[in-house]
Amino acid sequence: IVLFNTIVLASHAHEKVDVFKPDTHSHAEFGEAKSVRYLLYDVNPGEGFNLRRDVFMRVANLVKFLNDDEPWVLVLPPWGRLYHWKSQDLNQIKVKWSTFFDLASLREHIPVIEFEDYLTVMGEEVVEEIYYLQRYKEGWTNGKWEEKMDIRDCIDRVPYQKDEDGKWRGWFFGYENVYAKKFACLSVQSEAGNMKSFLMKNTTSRSVMLERAEQVIHGQYSEFSSMSVMLDRAEQLIHGRSGQHSTNYWDARRSMVFAKHLRDIGDEFRREYLDSTDENDKTVLKSWTQMKKNHGEAKGGPYISVHLRRKDYLYAHKEQVPSLKYAAKQIKELLKKNKLKKVFIASDCDENDFETLKGFFKKAEIYRYKPTQEIREKYKDGGVAIIDQWIAAHARHFVGTYVSTFSFRIQEEREILGFDPETTFNRLCSESEEECEQPSKWKIVY
């Protein structure tokens, strides 16, 4: 609750309008005494960490738009059961957002709380309503896309069932006693703006959860307004269309500052092995609301960083993922071109592959971040991946992997830090590619 009291409601990113101090017994006050409402969401279980970050940005902006009219708080879905988090020895469910992100920074954009704090505020382990977002069974009418949203029978088997007491049970991030009072499938073919009016007009519950949040806000066919273009990012990235994101997109993105304990570990590694400090590299961080760098202001540490995605990419994108030998060849060329000796590798590859890669280099120094057991236990696979991203983001030159959202998030971090886009929007090519199209330059807008 102490933590909760510090939340500032903002109807615009930089404009603080009110502070609310709810307790577990009464609804909070906002302006003309409107009760605070809570938006929860979850994402298709198969999605990885960095795509989930993209969904967060879309939902966060929906909450921002809602706050123009009503006080809504976004409940952060605990992390867990991620397909890529392979370490069996770690307990990787119910992981709080504060393990990975700086909540104070998120709150400079919209009001957020952790799920556990939400349960405390509700005084009961309950979600009032769940809407399971789905497509329309019949698809488009007459082959035409139109805005619509209707409660319908569920198309797929849903992971929620009603128990004998009429409570809806299912996966609530690993919190076994949580239940929902109401559940419905909602067919949606809509952009986020209409989700707002649905939430304001069609429901009065104190808390509403959007399951499969990526569905509605994905905006797969809704390129007709500037807002939907903003919300459409993942799809645009996957199809490699060029474009520009709105200020709203970047505000949400900039507010996703990594937790200080993870940044500190990355910074120590940079100092110790890569001769890289913020002062020398011109990457000193300020509060995101104060930070506005020009392209080329950041110099970066004296190393090349590489995001070398392996595992499922070796078959999911086998045409575009290079062999280790061919990756080494490209890295050597970059070292020569940039007159550098050191390389930082961020990768989901195993130790054998890393040693094989190292074997292709005679003179260069090849580094990888290896966490201690204590750090693994504290910050999990997700924290280690963030440390890798942080170190990779600070290099003089970065090269990533084809359509990996892990690489995209590093590129955005570099945009925030003020790097020249030429040093950022690059990817490794495979030996079988005749034309190796480089990533679109998604430049920052303030």
Ligand code: GFB
């Ligand atoms: O983040 P992510 O959605 O990126 O999923 P993609 C990849 C996950 O693999 C990361 C681990 O979240 C990490 O857990 N991983 C990948 C890494 N690269 C590294 C690295 O350099 N260092 C460390 N420590 N960990 C998409 C998935 O992955 O790929 C989709 O989101 C699907 O679900 C698709 O599997 C094929 O965009 O690369």
